[in-house]
Amino acid sequence: MEKFITVLQDIKTLFNRSLSELSIDCVVFGFHDEQLKVLLLRAKGSDSWMLPGGWILKTEHLEDAAYRILKERTGLGSIFLQQFHTFGANNRYNGREIMARLGLPPEQNFFPERAVSVGYYALVEYSLVEPQTDMMTDECRWWDVNEIPELLFDHNEIASRALKALRKQFDHEALGFNLLPEKFTLVELQRVYETILGLKKGGLDRGNFQKKILGYGFLERLDERKTGGAHKSPYLYRIDPAKYGAYLRENE
Amino acid sequence: MEKFITVLQDIKTLFNRSLSELSIDCVVFGFHDEQLKVLLLRAKGSDSWMLPGGWILKTEHLEDAAYRILKERTGLGSIFLQQFHTFGANNRYNGREIMARLGLPPEQNFFPERAVSVGYYALVEYSLVEPQTDMMTDECRWWDVNEIPELLFDHNEIASRALKALRKQFDHEALGFNLLPEKFTLVELQRVYETILGLKKGGLDRGNFQKKILGYGFLERLDERKTGGAHKSPYLYRIDPAKYGAYLRENE
Structure with a gap:
């Protein structure tokens, strides 16, 4: 309980230093081994999950606030955050409700009356990062994007909109390469796309996919084949960094 | 001067009713006759232009705020507004500077110290709308997107980012059809795309463009040709509403 009171006092101090009506929520997607997950926090002493x-x-x-907040709440740094939408329903956040949920008198509310939240998302290879809890949370862990529990506030809506934005951007901006080793086969690349886009294995037509991917113009076929598979050895590819850079600048 | 003081009092009252750190800026693009323009306001008694x-x-x-503000500031209603980015540089807006610009003592500042702004854009056929000034502006008119003057605050950045967002969305979401009569030729459609994308006549390859456009699957070729041109009469097309609806839902 003493710890809890300290936390509340910290929050009060924070509001004096902050733009009290404006918050940030981060949706961190983690990709690994044909699975797409999202990072969620469980609030201290409760069963409630949130972003x-x-x-x-x-x-x-x-x-700067987005990067600071992500670092403070999850320990994650050096991750590219992409702003995707600002959430401003007038009933999305209510300070008095939060007081009541904490068992405090709502009339002494020191949280903002309402808040607008700017949403950011990120995509990481989740075997490469180690999320940590902060003093306001008991747990910080990955959930499969198809099994997200009921979240606080409008965080389910924020997460689902972030997923949509990720998929759209992924499809248009050829982000799949960040999630593979330096040399990869076109089938491996196709599996990354299918996972992010929420499709089953073979959900993308192989011929169309390869035509599209090679059409970007920055993939280089190596004189090297992947060996060890059950079938005939497919060619390995890598990205031509100069051509990829030019592509990204053109499609920014 | 009396009018000016009334306006200031109105602004003071407004801040008591508002989320004082959060504003909205609207970038309204107007398309007509192969030209793309943007709607700007000139602040009362000044040479300064802004969104x-x-x-x-x-x-x-x-x-709701975005629609109300656009209506109040320009008289325009019934226009679809699309949120595209939130601007939050800590030096983008400064209440004291505005006081000074108005010839008022900065230490009596009643504007917010700083503000974060949510950007919305819209695309209209500008021969169909009639923008009007409000009491804070002397002029409200269309400027060619290639001749935007120096604007107040970070409004040049907001406008240029909106243009980028419009072009991206236009290209991906097949919005060009809203700007044409019910029956049109593929060449007319190509000119709409070229104008919005900032390309000269013929800037898009005709064959690739037609392949892409017909590939969407919702264009219907009519048994009717456009007559009256100098060359051989091209076929007219129209949108199949059911197929277009399905396409939009799929690409939302």
């Missing part, structure tokens, strides 16, 4: 989020400071650039 | 924008009220849904 990692926090309040923007008065003097802070919005982007 | 139509305003403050979100405490009890107001973010989307």
Whole structure:
């Protein structure tokens, strides 16, 4: 309980330093071994799950706030965050409700009356990162995107909109290469796309997929084949960094 | 001067009713006759141009605020607004600077110290709308997107990012059809795309363009040709509404 009171006092102090009506929520997707997951936090002493989020400071650039908050809440740094939507339903957050949920008198509410939240998402290879809890959470772990539990506030909507944005961007901006080793086969690449897009194995037509991917113009076929599989050895490919850079600039 | 003081008092009252750190800016693009323009306001008694924008009220849904503000500042209603980015550089807006610009003592600043702004854009056929000034502006008119003057705050950045978002969405989501009469030729459609994408006549390859457009699967070729041109009469096309609806739902 003493710890709890300290936390509350920290929150009060935070609101004096923050743009009190504006928060940030981060949707971190983790890809590994043909699975797509999302990082969720369980609030201290409760069964309630939520996205990692926090309040923007008065003097802070919005982007800086996003990186700081993600780092503070999950321990994750050096991850590219992409802003995707701002959530502003007038009933999405209510300070008095939160007081009541914490067992505190709503009339003494020190949380904002309402808040608008800017959503950011990220995509990481989740075997490469180690999320950590902060003092406001008991647990911080990956959930399969198809098994997200009921979340606090409008966080289910935020997560689902982030997934849509990720899939759209992924499809248009050829992001799949970040999730593979330096040399890969076109079938491996196809599986990455199918996983992110929520399709089963073979859900994308192989011929069309390869035509599209090679049409980007930055894949280089190596004089090398992948060996060890059951079938005939497929060619390995890699990205031509200069051509990929040019492609990204053109499609920014 | 009396009018000016009334306006200031109105602004003070507004801040008591608003989420004082959060504003909305609207970038309205107007398409007509192979030209793409953007709607700008000239602030009362000044030479400074800006985007139509305003403050979100405490009890107001973010989307409702966007429509209300656009209506109040330009007279335009019934236009689909699309949120595209939230701008939060910590130096993008400064209440004291605005006081100084208005010839008022900065230490009596009643504007927010800083503000984060949510950007919305719209695309209209500009011969169909009639923008009007409000009491804070002297002029409200269309500017060619290639001749946008220096704007207040970070509004040049907001406008240029909106244009990028419009072009991206236009290209991916087949929006060109909204800007044509019911029956049109593929060449007319190509000119709409070229104009929005900032390309000169013939900037898109005709064969590739027609392949892409027909590939969407919702265009229907009529047994009817456009007559009156100098060359051989091209076929007219129209949209199959059911197929177009299915396409939009799939690509939402």
